[in-house]
Amino acid sequence: MSNDTGQDLNGLQKKWLEAVASTGSVEALEQVRVDALGKKGEISALMKVLGTLAPEQRKDFGARLNVLRDEVAGAIDARKSGLANAALNARLARETLDLTLPARPEYEGRIHPITQTIDEIVAIFGEMGFSVAEGPDIEDDFHNFTALNIPADHPARQMQDTFYLPQRDDGSQMVLRTHTSPVQIRTMLKGDLPIRVICPGRTYRVDSDMTHSPMFHQVEGLVIDTHTNMGHLKGCLQDFVRAFFGIDNLPVRFRPSYFPFTEPSAEVDIGCDRSGGELKLGGDKDGNARNWLEILGSGMVHPNVLKNCGIDPSKYQGFAFGMGIERIAMLKYGIPDLRTFYESDLRWLRHYGFVPLDIPTMVGGLTR
Numbered sequence: 555m556s557n558d559t560g561q562d563l564n565g566l567q568k569k570w571l572e573a574v575a576s577t578g579s580v581e582a583l584e585q586v587r588v589d590a591l592g593k594k595g596e597i598s599a600l601m602k603v604l605g606t607l608a609p610e611q612r613k614d615f616g617a618r619l620n621v622l623r624d625e626v627a628g629a630i631d632a633r634k635s636g637l638a639n640a641a642l643n644a645r646l647a648r649e650t651l652d653l654t655l656p657a658r659p660e661y662e663g664r665i666h667p668i669t670q671t672i673d674e675i676v677a678i679f680g681e682m683g684f685s686v687a688e689g690p691d692i693e694d695d696f697h698n699f700t701a702l703n704i705p706a707d708h709p710a711r712q713m714q715d716t717f718y719l720p721q722r723d724d725g726s727q728m729v730l731r732t733h734t735s736p737v738q739i740r741t742m743l744k745g746d747l748p749i750r751v752i753c754p755g756r757t758y759r760v761d762s763d764m765t766h767s768p769m770f771h772q773v774e775g776l777v778i779d780t781h782t783n784m785g786h787l788k789g790c791l792q793d794f795v796r797a798f799f800g801i802d803n804l805p806v807r808f809r810p811s812y813f814p815f816t817e818p819s820a821e822v823d824i825g826c827d828r829s830g831g832e833l834k835l836g837g838d839k840d841g842n843a844r845n846w847l848e849i850l851g852s853g854m855v856h857p858n859v860l861k862n863c864g865i866d867p868s869k870y871q872g873f874a875f876g877m878g879i880e881r882i883a884m885l886k887y888g889i890p891d892l893r894t895f896y897e898s899d900l901r902w903l904r905h906y907g908f909v910p911l912d913i914p915t916m917v918g919g920l921t922r
Contacts (some may be wrong), residue, residue: 566597574633577637583630589698608880623914636672660778662773668771668879672773674920675798684751686751688754694729703815703862715760716759730757737751748777752773752776753774757771775876780870799824801836808823820851822850826844827845829844833885855874
């Protein structure tokens with residue numbers, strides 16, 4: 555190539571490849587491309603020189619110019635791809651999304667009071683050595699009534715109290731369990747003695763108002779052993795209600811009552827104060843109650859129930875108790891209407907709900 559052209563293609567190649575390599579952004583790289591390969595770019599301007607050269611020089615110069623242009627264009631494309639990948643990686647690092655977080659963190663989830671109360675109950679009785687037993691919601695007549703010493707003419711069997719399913723081919727009818735006592739029956743039928751279980755779960759009865767629901771939750775407890783007595787029952791329930799309501803000197807009394815599946819039977823009351831139009835749990839400074847509030851039912855397991863489950867009542871005896879979970883949740887957390895538990899109102903849940911993953915324990919506390 556003639557020195558008259560004043561062009562050093564090797565120098566230009568080094569110049570523009572270094573310029574491309576030194577760019578730190580896509581915008582800067584685009585400016586380099588325009589300056590080198592644009593219509594008025596330095597390399598593009600050399601195309602005008604071709605017309606001033608002799609035919610032999612034009613061929614050699616044109617080939618070298620095309621190589622220069624291709625190498626610079628290739629370097630620009632490679633650098634552009636690298637810068638784009640770097641920018642994407644930086645953005646991904648900057649905008650990292652934790653998929654374990656709620657989709658809408660401004661609306662933090664809440665634990666439903668029923669779930670919280672069940673966890674609290676399990677925590678308390680778990681410290682006493684109870685395990686949790688579960689059973690089906692749909693039961694047969696034997697597990698729901700007969701095994702529990704409930705006679706055929708008992709009012710609880712009537713249509714107004716029990717949800718009956720359509721008759722089967724043999725004429726029998728399954729029911730939605732009216733209590734969680736069938737879980738106790740199933741546990742005793744297994745024959746693994748001694749027994750110490752609680753049975754939380756859904757139950758169903760034909761009833762609906764401010765204090766009743768067609769579907770509600772119960773927890774029942776069962777202890778079967780060779781030396782279990784009424785004193786054990788009283789101590790167990792007294793410790794439970796005091797731990798659950800967080801009142802160390804909460805007055806507790808047992809009133810004689812009747813249940814088909816326990817004998818003797820007792821209603822359990824806790825002390826409260828209804829003066830001033832408010833309900834306040836607990837007693838006075840001396841532990842005496844101004845008023846009483848029924849909280850649960852209990853008693854010693856009836857010998858007939860033990861026999862129905864294949865347990866010898868001359869060797870074993872035990873106690874049982876049961877309470878409504880919604881009822882004790884309403885008392886503890888000041889919830890006035892049972893129906894609101896099932897209305898799926900997010901405003902209600904945000905008000906009465908509990909912080910997720912804050913698991914109640916006897917050591918760490920039942921509520922935070």
